[in-house]
Amino acid sequence: MLSQNLLLTIALAPLLGAILAGLFGRQIGRVGAHTVTILGVAVSCAASFYVLQQLVWGGAESFYGNVYTWFDIGGYSAHVGFMVDRLTAMMMVVVTFVSLLVHVYTIGYMHGDPGYQRFFSYISLFTFSMLMLVMSNNFLQLFFGWEAVGLVSYLLIGFWFKRPSAIFANMKAFLVNRVGDFGFLLGIAGILFFFESLDYRTVFGSLELIQGQTMAGLIGLDWQAITFVCICLFVGAMGKSAQVPLHVWLPDSMEGPTPISALIHAATMVTAGIFMVARMSPLFELSPTALEVVLFVGATTAFFTGLIGIVQYDIKRVVAYSTLSQLGYMTVALGVSAYSAAVFHLMTHAFFKALLFLAAGSVIMGMHHEQDMRKMGGLRRYMPITWITAVIGTLALVGTPFFAGYYSKDIIIEAAEIARHEGGWVQQYAYWSVLLGVFVTSFYSFRLLYLTFHGPERFRDAHADHAESHGDAAHEDAEAQVHEDDHHHGPVEPHESPWVVTLPLVLLAIPSIAIGFFTIGPMLFGDFFDGAIFVMPEHDRVAEIGRELFHGAVAFGLHFYASPAFWFAFAGFAAATWIYLFQPSIADRARRMFALPIRVLENKYGFDDLWIKGFAGGGLGLGRLFFKAGDTALIDGVAVNGSAAVVDRLGAVLRRVQSGLLYHYAFAMILGVIVLLYALMRAVG
Secondary structure: OOOHHHHHHHHHHHHHHHHHHHHOHHHHHHHHHHHHHHHHHHHHHHHHHHHHHHHHOOOOOOEEEEEEEEEEEOOEEEEEEEEEOHHHHHHHHHHHHHHHHHHHHHHHHOOOOOOHHHHHHHHHHHHHHHHHHHHOOEHHHHHHHHHHHHHHHHHHHOOOOOOHHHHHHHHHHHHHHHHHHHHHHHHHHHHHHHHOOOEHHHHHOOHHHOOOOEEEOHHHOEEEHHHHHHHHHHHHHHHHOOOOOOOOHHHHHHHOOHHHHHHHHHHOHHHHHHHHHHHOHHHHOOOHHHHHHHHHHHHHHHHHHHHHHOOOOEHHHHHHHHHHHHHHHHHHHHHOOOHHHHHHHHHHHHHHHHHHHHHHHHHHHHOOOOOEHHHOOOHHHOOHHHHHHHHHHHHHHHOOOOOHHHHHHHHHHHHHHHHHHHOOHHHHHHHHHHHHHHHHHHHHHHHHHHHHHOOOOOHHHHHHHHHHHHHHHHHOOHHHHHOHHHOOOOOOOOOOOOHHHHHHHHHHHHHHHHHHHHHHHHHHHOOOOOOOOOOOHHHOHHHHHHHHOOOOHHHHHHHHHHOHHHHHHHHHHHHHHHHHHHOOHHHHHHHHHOHHHHHHHHOHHHHHHHHHHHHHHHHHHHHHHHHHHHHHHHHHHHHHHHHHHHHHHHHHHHHHHOOOOHHHHHHHHHHHHHHHHHHHHHHHO
8 A cells, every 4th residue: 555655755855855955055065966866866766666566566556645735715625635546656757767867967967067056956846846746636736736847947948047048948938838827727717616626536526517518608609618628728738748839938948958858858847738638538538629629739739840850950959849749749649539648658758758868968068068960970989878879769769660669659640540530630630740740750860860970070170160260259158168178179079978977878778669568568458547547438549459450569569561650750761861871962952942941940930930029029019009108198198297287287377366465365355245245145036
């Protein structure tokens, strides 16, 4: 049986490390800061593995209970408590394991940074926030964790606060997520209104209270209440999980240090929305309309954001757009009611995408903080461990048979195909989006691999050109300043990263290869998620795949030749290999030939302009209008200055009456007496 004290230890151990490193960082020093935070996350990770083992093999029952009551007002109560079933336990293991490796990796990556202790405090606090989110048993605590990860991500993205681009990026992430969180808060308010409770168990056990309920919508149309609630909740997921059009914050968040890219954008914050929708599967199953909205948004994100990755040259941004695309795949799985496939891909993706982000960080370190792939090439000779682990991460990402990504991604595409035969144009659109997205993913993934690790060595010429044109200005970058011991004015000589960087790469490479093979059977076609995820029998595409296609992990892996996804991935690999290994001139000709679509992709379809110049600029313009017309003209001009002018003019008139001459006052008194006598005579007569 799971104890409350064990679960409290899992949640609070990273918080304790964050407090010690954050408040007492100067006293305990750098070694003390990374020791207490790593120890806290290690305790949490070990305990999370124990919880998963007890739930899966130890016969333990799921835990549902409150730790204490936050408030109880007017019949409404709010608690801090835990709901730990197999879905939660899997998320706890993924979050703490990846976080632990990121903590270790950070020792090497941030070794020269003056904010070393502060960074460890932030990432440990982020781990605590994410654990509170996934372990919550009620919507209010879920919202607390939701907002906490948003706040800490703001601090992490803007960690180098002297860099204007970092400040812009963290503000962008914070504001865009507020848009999503507003919808999320509306959804929670709807839950409270219809169910009069915020506890998961109460809500999921009384779904009849919302079935058939309607509410007034726009232009006089009535909305199904369940559809309104689910779409509002999904708007929150769109913000956290970076779905179109609320995706614009994630690529810019690469301004933060690389370890947080792996932590936030692979295993934790961006998967919070996917986890939340899977947890709310009993609600979403009641609204086919909401599921179609989820499906359409996910399909659009999966294909169109992946295309942007093809034209990127910043190594971290390529991986960032890959993350956007893969989050779209997870959302498509949610939209076709394949919730277990979505969280299965969430798990496998966490390992190989964290691996790719950390490998990119290792390359950046080895290249003395150069991120432009056009200034790399041939690095496999200098960084063999980073190269082989990056190859493994790439093979997993593109869906190579028997690698982790093959099992999770292929199931999503199969589920989308089944939905295509049963549904309308949205399902058709979603299937072709995820299928074409496989080609795009394979192409930009191998493009990154070839430009970085293969081909001619371009870094020596690039360094010479950079030094000649910029001189010492090349060292003014904020990240370069905190690692200036790695910089020199001579030719760049790449080097392999230290063991604290390469060890996490190796440890992440192992599950990137094997985790899908060993877990697909029980997690997707067994009873792993029984009681945690609810799917109506008529929507259960994963079960249909199990009956028709799945006959064991080996057989499913050997069935790759019959999968169109494999051939699309192979086509992407072949195209990237031909262009970037054998005929690089094709890329230059293609850029000239397809200048217009490439310009559209480089402009990110104009979404940045829409948000920055459209919504933000429009808001500023409206504010200026109200300032000039309302504040300056109406309030200052009419109300304040106008009333003063009226009093001044009235005073000027009255001032003439007060002449100070006795006969003027006597005349006025006689005139007043005459008026009074006249009025009296009229009254008497």
